Amino acid sequence: MQDDRSMPQETGFFKNLSAYAHQIKCRSPLYDMALGRAASVDDAPLVIPPDPWSGDAGRGYDIVQGLYLFDGQSFRSIDVLWEPEGFHDGWLSSMHGFDMLRDLRAFGGERARQHARYLISDWLDHYSRWHALSWRPDITARRIVHWLSAYSAFCASAGEEFRHAMLESLSRQIKHLSKHAGEGDLLYTAKALFYGGMAMGQEKYCRQALHILAADIQNDILSDGGHKSRAPEQHLVFLQNLLDIRAAIHLAGLSVPDFLTHTAGKMAAVLRSLRHNDGGLGLFHGGGAAGGSLCDMVLAQAGASGGRPLKSLGVTGYDRMSQGRTTIIMDTGKPSDRQNYAGLLAFEMSAGRDRLIVNCGAWAGHPAWQQALASTAAHSTVTVEESNALPAKGAEIPLKKIAVTKIREDLNGTGLIDATHDGYLERFGVTHRRVMTLKNNGNLLHGQDILSGMDGASFAVRFHLHPSVRASVIGDGTRVLLRTGTGQGWEFTCNGGVFGLEESVYSPGRHADTPRKTLQIAVYAQIFGQKTIVDWNLSRI
Template identity: 40%
Template sequence: MTASRKRNAIGTDGGLRARLEAFRRWRMLPRDLAWAQLGYHLHRPFFALPEAPWHRAGTPAASLALVPPDPWPGRAERGLAIVDGSFSFLGRNLDKPAPLWAPLGMETAWLKRLHDFAWLRDLRAAGGDAPRRKARSLVADWVANNQSWSPVAWDPVVTGERLSHWFSQYEFFAASAEVSFRQALLASAGRQARYLTAVLPAGLCGADLITATRGLCTAGLCLPQGTDWLDQGMTLLLRALDDQLLADGGQRERSPARLLSVLRACIDLRAALLAAGQEAPAALSARIEAMVAVLRLLQHGDGGLSLFNGGGEGEDLQIDMILQRGGGKQVQLMRAPDSGFQRMQAGRSLVLVDCGRPPAPGYDGAAHAGTLSFEMSVGRERLIVNCGAQAGSSSWQQAQRSTAAHSTLVLNETNSAALFAGGGLARRAETVTCRRDEDEGAVWLDLSHDGYLPLFGLTHHRRLYLSASGEDLRGEDRLCGETKGRKPLAFAIRFHLHPGVKAMTAQDGRSVVLRLPKGGGWRLRVAGAAAALEPSVYLGVPGQVRRCQQIVLSGITGERDSGASGWNPDDLCVVKWALQRLGNAS
């Protein structure tokens, strides 16, 4: 077989595998969501037809009925780069894209960022006439070259984002423009709103559905005679919030980054309703307050977000702005049992734990296999982290979602949840338990998950204890199951360290000394496994891949360690560890 025929065969096999995997993912969806996705997919060939209803001619609005408030800061340096023709999204920079709206070789996620026009805020931050003229030029070019439907430019989520940004930045780039520009802009916005009216909910769920419907609601508020769009959008939005927000205020995708996205969209919509002189629904305000409380639970001491199920730290100043605008009582939740997160806090130490069942099909597109992982910060410094996620980076997609990329136990180099390559979970833990006890400031968590039960017949149990002083975190990891006749399996308990942390192993292989950037020292001691330092990466800041270290406690199931007491008959592995501040370690 020639090299070209081999490549073609490999490509064909890869395409077939991708289609089979997509079919498997679709089969796992709830029936109503599965049929909605299928319906949207089957109708896509008709969307580009000139006869599509959203292309019907109409008298374009002369001006907006409302310009919604937009208090969010942009980044002037990015705006100035765009003036010079340089676009940077998801860690990839492109100078003078060609063709402008479909540059060759760029991933779909990058192209969506180009088409959603969120970068108008950066041009506004740059200030001056040149950024304003650049914004007008780019918007006019998009309108002229994207009249026909295309999968990326007219993706419902991208369309909703684009409408929201066009309207919120209207005063900056359009209000003083020529009449012909404003008419073309508003005529295009009307077509896009009609498109969303026709296709939503378009098989969407989670944060994506909220983003798309927010765009439709905003169009209904901003465009004259948009009452029907507003009514349809609000009905869809409130129904979606009822479907995906849990009783404790968390969201079904179980991702701090996606919860932040939903919260911000709801806050912006409430502000737009108030600016239009309309009363925001009480249900919307109640949901906002509940989400604010859960998001505070998921914040580290530095103000950034914990790294569970995709996303990164976020910009802490913007997070604080979102929480402030969200309002509600300044309460600090310590547990979100429906969402599956726990917060252990004492002294200057903070431990955040993922102890919930992985997201259900349909909400698991960004889900990671990180059950029972935890993160720890001391004051404003992060000590133990998960690796985080880089959106749109195909080279990291599977690795960043793996169990090994999280601070938890990995058995036999296998993920605790099976990952589809295109997103979603093929297998997940069915039962995840959490019991919390507190006494005089100290906190205990007793956790377990059965993600490894179908493959190896073992359940992972994890116990965590944080002393009242916050200077002593102790843990115990067990693998339990039927011991008779079982083959030994390798396990590894990983503690990923923030890039600012320096680590050094002791000669006995049983302890590791850690130094925080500001000089604080901690020691991790272990019994029941060998301790070693290995390289790791940190993906918690968008566009940055930073080297760091990880502590790996490794061993073989079934081996008894004289230093680890308390074995039960069903234990295949017992590892005890203690992380103590230097000066208190004994």
């Protein structure tokens, strides 16, 4: 057997060489001719895929006015520009992927139809042949899905010349995507190929799509039904697309594979467990809050509107406590090699439909913001020496060495989560243990943050407040009075540290306009005698 060391390794040089060779092949006239030998589109689309999800009419109006806002960046122009200078990949992907079509459909009317056709025609004028960005597999897949999903709204009543040009391009794009199906977002690739196969009457693409889908589920969905990213919003989006594929399979008159049905059921159960009382999602691992109505609709489509949320997601790494009208969602998961967000043992709290304690969220508008919102300090948890609980990428301490342990108890109307992580152990000799107890019918949350290890190590316990919460320090600085948007009163008290109110930010999603200003309760302390306990209460008044 040949020694592996004698074989060329997948270094940056070989990757760049491979990418360069790939671009030469795709730019060649022969490749363009090969894509041109696609099936006839005279009878297409044979089947139009369903799209039950509503867009944002306000954003649709903005698009008609020439304002394109994606991933925190906006561009305004009467004449559309597909590659404006200085715009990041998220904006470009959304633009070339035609994410705006659902919003234009929500806005409705002749102006929306004309603008959608204008965008498609202009794209065809500039990108009808392979292009390194616009024909990238992940972007191509999104564009195929959005063009076909919007066909009835924008294209069915268009002129013959426009429809033929669009469908001919779709046929070429589907063929291109099929050749590069192992690259990019596999879920969207599977969805695009199945939609394309139905529309063009090409069964081979449908078969390929189901093979890709099965492999992607095996790779991305954990054994308890959670998404491997551990981001609630990404979990929601995956399930939403899975349900779209299931609906398309039904529409095509085919039997839904057992693996798809089984996965959708497990994912729906997890989704219920990651929701707050307002119906939206917790802000963890870069995911946004999403809307309660969208979550309701996804669960209804999954046939899982009823059922109680799970108390513990052992593999996905979340625990949930609910009593009365109070809900706690806590991150108790072990970090993975893919994890960027450093909110170990962070929690969020909602009371009724009011969010009280939150994490700061995520925003894609600027890399510096992305880095700041991924930090431990941007989560409602403990920060040691103002550093992240996860080492920086490329550090000598691998993430797999960080241990997280948890004990969960529910007894006599009291819920308890007792979790510990050692993300600070190798750098500072410190471990963090958090014990939270929810009792008195949800009217009292008692917490202890126990820091053990090196004497003199400083730490901060942060409780980020939702922007709708008004906060004031009372009782000569011994208490913080909190008033929610609906007028509920809560009181924060603490022993074991010095605390006060500080500025914070809140971004409910990566695509938000800008993060909003809010406040946080910050408790500062040091370790003495190798252990310090910060004992705190959030009690309803």
